[in-house]
Amino acid sequence: MRIGNIETGNIALGPMAGFSDMPFRALCREQGASLTYTEMISAKALMYNNRNTIPLLTIGDGEDCLGVQLFGSEPDVMAEQAARLCTKPYAFIDINMGCPVPKIVNNGEGSALMKDPEKAAAIIKAMSEVSSKPVTVKIRKGFNNANAVDFARLAQDSGAAAITVHGRLREEYYSGKADWDIIRQVKQAVSVPVIGSGDIFKAEDAIRMFEETGCDGIMVARGARGNPWIFRQIRDLMEGRPLVNDGRPELEEVKEMIIRHLNMQIEFIRGFSQPDGRGLSVEEAAVRQMRTHVGFYSAGFSNSASLRRKINSAETLDEFLTILTKWDA
Ligand SMILES: Cc1cc2nc3c(=O)[nH]c(=O)nc-3n(C[C@H](O)[C@H](O)[C@H](O)COP(=O)(O)O)c2cc1C
Structure with a gap:
């Protein structure tokens, strides 16, 4: 897939606030994600x-x-910051026009921009004019009516070099089923690459999204939580390899991934002088961050509820590792 003048992968890890930080992205890339977002x-x-x-x-x-x-x-403001970020080695600059959270929407940001196409176009244009890197846009099906197709055309005309479409209205948040047909319609309406987002929870879903929508790239967000392996599985299926053990990792592989994730989280936090302002040590801060991840990693294994309960009360690195080592699913 080509975004502007750069060659990119087409299997994306979706941006997830509070989740897709650098360590998590590294683990997903290692498994096969070829496009990532902050x-x-x-x-x-x-x-x-x-x-x-x-x-x-x-x-x-x-x-x-x-x-x-x-x-x-x-x-x-958006253009000024785009100009500033261009000097850093990001591949491209993406604009969030899909966030449904009231705090964001009430400021006219995120998905609220889908109600104000003129403002959205002005933002894309201003950013594209100053940016030496491609500027891309991530949208939804619409705010409360499905205007993604017209909106995507306008985004393209304003300078967007690629468009990601999450097939849900703002008011749907993340509930119900994502509408993949709107992704297909957007793909037919624009010539820039279209990345489809919504409800890829297993490798087969990714293949189906490519087939049903004709999209150029696919994006996995919630389906990657606790499951970086989904990217390996998608690659296996795309390259015609059968899924081993139905694509599921063994318990030992999961434990090993959790420990590596923890160590990467520790190193990541160590890189910033004030980990969280609560006076925790670097290791303790990492253990807290890992609680949510462990909940996702252990989902589907037996004893996962009791593991989660124990991990959620772990404070120190030793406690965390002892609980994890004893976990016998
Ligand atoms: C916890 C969470 C945080 C998210 N944060 C962002 C974000 O920062 N930027 C964004 O464009 N989308 C964000 N999304 C939306 C996802 O990138 C994705 O488009 C959406 O979840 C649908 O895909 P999925 O069904 O694969 O999860 C977030 C989603 C979740 C669940």
């Missing part, structure tokens, strides 16, 4: 050099196909 970052917070944005901006070693995702509603 979590969404406020252009205003960047403008004020807010310290909380620093970890979000991290680029992993060898993370060649990383898009930095910005949200905001002011064309000049």
Whole structure:
């Protein structure tokens, strides 16, 4: 797939605020994700050099196909930050026009921009004009009516070099079934690459999305939580290899992944002087962050509920590792 002047992969890990940080992205890339995104970052917070944005901006070693995702509603602020980010080795700059959260929407940001196509076009245009990197857009099916097709055309005309479509309205948040037909319709309406997002939870879904929508790339978000292997499975299926053990990793592989994830999280947090402002040690902060991940990694294994309960009360590295080692699914 080509986004502007750059060759990118077409199996994307979707941006997930609070989840898709650099360590998690590294594990997904190792398993086969070929396109990654930072979590969404406020252009205003960047403008004020807010310290909380620093970890979000991290680029992993060898993370060649990383898009930095910005949200905001002011064309000049968005353009100024795009110009600034161009000097960093991101592959492209993505604009969030899909976030459904009230705090964001009430500021006219995220999916609210789908209600204001003129403003959205002004943002894309302003950013594309100053950016030496391709500017891409991530949208939904619409806000409360399905305007993704017209919106995507306008985005393309305003300078968007690729468009990701999550097939749900804002008011649907993440519920119900994603509408893949809207992805197909957008793909037919524009000439820039279209990446489809919504409800890829197993490798077969990815293949089906390519086939049913004709999209250029697919994006996995929730389906990657606790399951970086989904990318390996998608690659296996795409390259005609059968899925071993129906694609599921063995317990030992899961444990090994959790421990590597933990160690990467420790190193990641260590890179920033104030891990979380709560006076925790680097290891303790990492253990807390790993609680959510372990919940996802263990889903589907027996004894996962009792593992989750124990891990959620683990404070220290020793406690965490002891509980994990004793986990016998
Ligand atoms: C916890 C969470 C955080 C998310 N954060 C972002 C974000 O920062 N930027 C964005 O464009 N989409 C975000 N999304 C949306 C996903 O990237 C994706 O489009 C959506 O979840 C549908 O795909 P899925 O069914 O594969 O999860 C988020 C989704 C979830 C569940």
